[in-house]
Amino acid sequence: VRKGETIAVAQAISLVEKNGEGKEELLDMLFPYSSEALLLGITGPPGSGKSSIVDRLIALERTRGHRVGVLAVDPSSPFTGGALLGDRVRMQRHAGDPGVFIRSMATRGYLGGVSPATSDAAKICAAAGYDTVIIETIGVGQSEVEVVELADIILLVLVPGAGDEVQIMKAGIMEIGDYLVVNKCDREGAERLKTEIEYVLRLGNAERDAGVLLTSAKTGEGIDELHERISDRVKSMKESGNLDARRAARLKMELRKILHQKLHEMLESHLEIDDRIDAWIDMLVQGKSVPYRLIQSKIEEFKEGVR
Amino acid sequence: VRKGETIAVAQAISLVEKNGEGKEELLDMLFPYSSEALLLGITGPPGSGKSSIVDRLIALERTRGHRVGVLAVDPSSPFTGGALLGDRVRMQRHAGDPGVFIRSMATRGYLGGVSPATSDAAKICAAAGYDTVIIETIGVGQSEVEVVELADIILLVLVPGAGDEVQIMKAGIMEIGDYLVVNKCDREGAERLKTEIEYVLRLGNAERDAGVLLTSAKTGEGIDELHERISDRVKSMKESGNLDARRAARLKMELRKILHQKLHEMLESHLEIDDRIDAWIDMLVQGKSVPYRLIQSKIEEFKEGVR
Numbered sequence: 001v002r003k004g005e006t007i008a009v010a011q012a013i014s015l016v017e018k019n020g021e022g023k024e025e026l027l028d029m030l031f032p033y034s035s036e037a038l039l040l041g042i043t044g045p046p047g048s049g050k051s052s053i054v055d056r057l058i059a060l061e062r063t064r065g066h067r068v069g070v071l072a073v074d075p076s077s078p079f080t081g082g083a084l085l086g087d088r089v090r091m092q093r094h095a096g097d098p099g100v101f102i103r104s105m106a107t108r109g110y111l112g113g114v115s116p117a118t119s120d121a122a123k124i125c126a127a128a129g130y131d132t133v134i135i136e137t138i139g140v141g142q143s144e145v146e147v148v149e150l151a152d153i154i155l156l157v158l159v160p161g162a163g164d165e166v167q168i169m170k171a172g173i174m175e176i177g178d179y180l181v182v183n184k185c186d187r188e189g190a191e192r193l194k195t196e197i198e199y200v201l202r203l204g205n206a207e208r209d210a211g212v213l214l215t216s217a218k219t220g221e222g223i224d225e226l227h228e229r230i231s232d233r234v235k236s237m238k239e240s241g242n243l244d245a246r247r248a249a250r251l252k253m254e255l256r257k258i259l260h261q262k263l264h265e266m267l268e269s270h271l272e273i274d275d276r277i278d279a280w281i282d283m284l285v286q287g288k289s290v291p292y293r294l295i296q297s298k299i300e301e302f303k304e305g306v307r
Numbered sequence: 308v309r310k311g312e313t314i315a316v317a318q319a320i321s322l323v324e325k326n327g328e329g330k331e332e333l334l335d336m337l338f339p340y341s342s343e344a345l346l347l348g349i350t351g352p353p354g355s356g357k358s359s360i361v362d363r364l365i366a367l368e369r370t371r372g373h374r375v376g377v378l379a380v381d382p383s384s385p386f387t388g389g390a391l392l393g394d395r396v397r398m399q400r401h402a403g404d405p406g407v408f409i410r411s412m413a414t415r416g417y418l419g420g421v422s423p424a425t426s427d428a429a430k431i432c433a434a435a436g437y438d439t440v441i442i443e444t445i446g447v448g449q450s451e452v453e454v455v456e457l458a459d460i461i462l463l464v465l466v467p468g469a470g471d472e473v474q475i476m477k478a479g480i481m482e483i484g485d486y487l488v489v490n491k492c493d494r495e496g497a498e499r500l501k502t503e504i505e506y507v508l509r510l511g512n513a514e515r516d517a518g519v520l521l522t523s524a525k526t527g528e529g530i531d532e533l534h535e536r537i538s539d540r541v542k543s544m545k546e547s548g549n550l551d552a553r554r555a556a557r558l559k560m561e562l563r564k565i566l567h568q569k570l571h572e573m574l575e576s577h578l579e580i581d582d583r584i585d586a587w588i589d590m591l592v593q594g595k596s597v598p599y600r601l602i603q604s605k606i607e608e609f610k611e612g613v614r
Contacts, residue, residue, distance in 0.1 A: 028597035248588050251598075255587060256580065258602050263574050263609070264567055273563065280562060281555050290335035291558075295565050302570070303613050 030127035037126035041151030052217030069125035160189035185214035337434035344433035348458030359524030376432035467496035492521035
């Protein structure tokens with residue numbers, strides 16, 4: 001992985017995806033090298049043109065000599081052939097370029113949502129020397145929030161005329177993107193959507209440097225500016241210490257999550273919940289116990305036996 | 308609560324919402340009476356007319372002499388005044404009817420999603436003698452899945468021309484509704500959407516009795532039939548034992564969730580994670596440890612100290 005060998009990177013990601021033997025040791029070994037890449041998250045509703053923007057950004061990154069890893073978590077992404085979950089990556093024009101690594105990540109069966117292995121995959125890419133790792137997720141419901149937990153900088157891609165402007169604003173996802181990109185800017189309503197978003201941002205008194213940009217991934221309009229703004233922002237985040245702060249916050253969340261996950265597994269196996277829960281339900285249904293009293297006794301049992 | 312006093316019900320729900328002192332005892336006391344109501348979940352995208360359908364269903368239930376509780380988890384629901392989270396219920400035409408209890412449930416700040424207290428609130432309503440408890444949630448992303456965990460029977464409300472038919476189907480939420488309701492059936496495309504949904508259901512080889520119904524909450528068209536179909540279905544679910552099975556499955560999920568939540572809290576407080584996590588992050592950043600090794604040592608510390 002550290003040599004940047006594509007096959008090793010792919011195998012390492014497969015290992016973390018299937019939570020295989022040696023995963024933790026591998027990630028611990030790579031950890032010291034896993035913060036050297038910029039993690040760029042890109043999210044937005046289906047059909048907003050995220051993948052086309054990613055395609056353009058890859059090209060620009062390559063002209064700067066950067067190696068780029070792409071993790072596509074969007075099941076309807078062109079990278080995954082527009083197909084449903086589990087499909088392999090369809091090779092794009094960059095796929096023959098050894099400086100570009102594209103990988104689709106399986107989600108856990110719901111639209112949107114970030115595979116739990118995505119964060120690990122990003123670290124593997126970083127340790128393999130990819131300078132920029134782009135994480136593309138479909139933006140539905142909670143997944144925007146999840147991608148925030150993954151990336152150093154976030155683009156939220158919207159399109160005019162999708163009729164969901166108001167809804168998007170209500171959802172509070174205005175709080176999310178470092179940059180809000182109105183793609184398909186040749187469509188009617190693009191300027192209006194931009195104005196509305198800016199209005200909401202002002203209302204929300206957003207204390208961040210977020211900008212609203214008009215792009216057309218199809219013609220390339222606005223992409224150079226987007227790319228430059230990202231680079232500038234990364235630079236200023238580095239200088240101000242905000243990048244380190246964001247990464248520390250992310251690491252905290254991850255540590256907590258793993259700690260709780262481990263304990264979750266301990267509880268399940270120690271109490272043999274799978275095998276015993278039917279009997280517990282019977283007790284409740286037959287009026288022999290009530291839920292919280294039952295739970296308290298199981299917690300005690302766990303505490304007694306865990307050492 | 309058992310006397311069906313509105314104020315007591317409202318106070319009990321407030322207690323569970325704020326996770327107050329005595330919550331567990333209250334729920335344990337009410338548990339034996341908490342399965343006597345039918346829990347009807349209704350979900351769908353914003354603007355699909357869920358609240359208008361609920362309004363119509365309340366009226367029909369009242370003509371049968373049933374008492375109805377409504378828990379509106381949708382922040383953009385008319386019941387909450389179209390406002391954002393935390394707003395109070397706007398009184399509807401049923402609000403003056405003592406046989407109707409309407410309550411908005413605060414969500415945790417994201418669009419869609421079911422408040423963790425919703426399930427408890429439904430149990431309180433059931434124990435208070437409401438025959439039918441309607442749980443209305445906005446259908447975005449994961450929340451459809453969550454409402455399935457709450458209700459005995461689910462209506463998924465769609466509207467023609469929203470442009471999200473394909474997306475909805477991909478999302479797998481076709482697996483969710485017991486009844487798929489195409490509302491605003493006077494709109495162009497209603498029949499086509501119905502046909503498409505039926506096609507997908509056949510493709511998916513759905514082994515359930517789900518039907519696709521056309522309604523217009525505005526004119527009332529189709530609502531009588533919907534109401535009748537629900538009643539018939541409940542009857543057949545009772546006879547076949549499917550209702551009990553679904554409730555047992557739900558109770559299992561709840562037990563597990565509470566067990567894990569309790570352990571989660573134990574871990575947080577025992578390890579004093581809030582106070583110590585900054586120091587852990589420093590160790591990682593300074594290269595003095597690596598994540599999984601660190602986590603392992605914290606798990607050991609928890610196990611040592613928990614008794």
